[in-house]
Amino acid sequence: MKVVHYLNQFFGQIGAEDKAGIEPVVKTGPVGPGVLFQELLGSEAEITATIVCGDNYFAEHIDKATEKILAMITDYHPDLVLAGPAFNAGRYGIACGAICAAVVSRLGVPAITGMFAENPGVESFRKTVYIVATRGTTAGMRDGALKMARLALKLAKGQPIGPPGEEGYLPRGLRKNYFAPETGASRAVTMLLKKLKGEPFLTEYPMPVFDRVVPLPPVERMSEVTLALITSGGIVPKGNPDRVEASSATKYGKYDISALQRLTAESHETAHGGYDPTYANEDPNRVLPLDVARDLEREGIIGRLYPYYYATVGNGTSVARAGQFAREIATELIADGVRAVIITST
Numbered sequence: 001m002k003v004v005h006y007l008n009q010f011f012g013q014i015g016a017e018d019k020a021g022i023e024p025v026v027k028t029g030p031v032g033p034g035v036l037f038q039e040l041l042g043s044e045a046e047i048t049a050t051i052v053c054g055d056n057y058f059a060e061h062i063d064k065a066t067e068k069i070l071a072m073i074t075d076y077h078p079d080l081v082l083a084g085p086a087f088n089a090g091r092y093g094i095a096c097g098a099i100c101a102a103v104v105s106r107l108g109v110p111a112i113t114g115m116f117a118e119n120p121g122v123e124s125f126r127k128t129v130y131i132v133a134t135r136g137t138t139a140g141m142r143d144g145a146l147k148m149a150r151l152a153l154k155l156a157k158g159q160p161i162g163p164p165g166e167e168g169y170l171p172r173g174l175r176k177n178y179f180a181p182e183t184g185a186s187r188a189v190t191m192l193l194k195k196l197k198g199e200p201f202l203t204e205y206p207m208p209v210f211d212r213v214v215p216l217p218p219v220e221r222m223s224e225v226t227l228a229l230i231t232s233g234g235i236v237p238k239g240n241p242d243r244v245e246a247s248s249a250t251k252y253g254k255y256d257i258s259a260l261q262r263l264t265a266e267s268h269e270t271a272h273g274g275y276d277p278t279y280a281n282e283d284p285n286r287v288l289p290l291d292v293a294r295d296l297e298r299e300g301i302i303g304r305l306y307p308y309y310y311a312t313v314g315n316g317t318s319v320a321r322a323g324q325f326a327r328e329i330a331t332e333l334i335a336d337g338v339r340a341v342i343i344t345s346t
Helices: 031-043 055-060 062-075 088-109 120-125 139-154 185-198 278-282 291-299 319-335
Strands: 002-008 027-028 044-055 078-089 111-115 128-134 226-231 235-237 253-256 268-269 304-311 340-346
Touching: 002 062, 027 078, 031 044, 031 055, 031 078, 055 062, 055 088, 062 088, 078 088, 078 139, 088 111, 088 120, 088 278, 111 120, 120 128, 128 139, 128 226, 128 268, 139 226, 139 235, 226 291, 235 253, 291 304
Parallel strands: 002 044, 002 078, 078 111, 111 128, 226 304, 226 340
Antiparallel strands: 027 044, 235 268, 253 304
16 A cells, blocks of 8 residues: 655754745655654555655645645555654644645545544544554654554454544544443443442543633723733743743743833843743743733833743643643732733744
């Protein structure tokens, strides 16, 4: 079987964020993680071509990029298309999902990708594309590739695909009828007994969990409040003294701005690894608007600007970790009398 593999500029061995704007190009044979996939696919399939596209180019030209890549894939008449895995890289995940969805719907060719469960590409494409569950980082490359290769071969051969728990893909929100060896009543009692004993069990009908936040009423007299600035855009003092990670952050920083009227390229930079840092590094106020906040303070529109700002990196950071940051930061701000916050991203 002939296979075409899609990669971004990093895994396609073209470059890092400085090459994220490149248009789609074709390389012959397996490249980067494609070498591992070829090993896992064995003699049953051959990666004949690898298509590489920059994350920024795809994100900024989704329709155009999809058409270009689809045309490139068509030229090779593949039996199967692989994309990624994208782990927890959001732009990469969206690209992998969009390409696989286009291949399946328009070419009628099986396509599969892999992502971490919190990748934004999952919610966008899980119902139309098989997305294998991976870890959040490249540390899970071999395990993710193994599950992708196994499922990809079954898809390409037209073999029946089992449920997510057996095959390793993320649930697609689809249900199929099947004959179970035990009645529903018997299975329910078995689960109940396990629950009463504190033993692990797997429900047949998992309920969705929604993180609902009740909005507070609007601030009535902004001229009397202390306002704080927070950013997930990674703006930190030059040199990143707290070593906030470029992706999958495990920490945040708290930085003194009491004596500053604005941020400068000499004093601050971004630690974020999920977007082109050029414009943020040229003028950090584009991500953390200290200059405008000072204007509001001078004009009396806000009562006072909090003398510190908080910064972390949202790129690949887990929801659980982000929730932890929020609780810790909110506790400090409330204790210091802050009544309003402006949170900026990228």
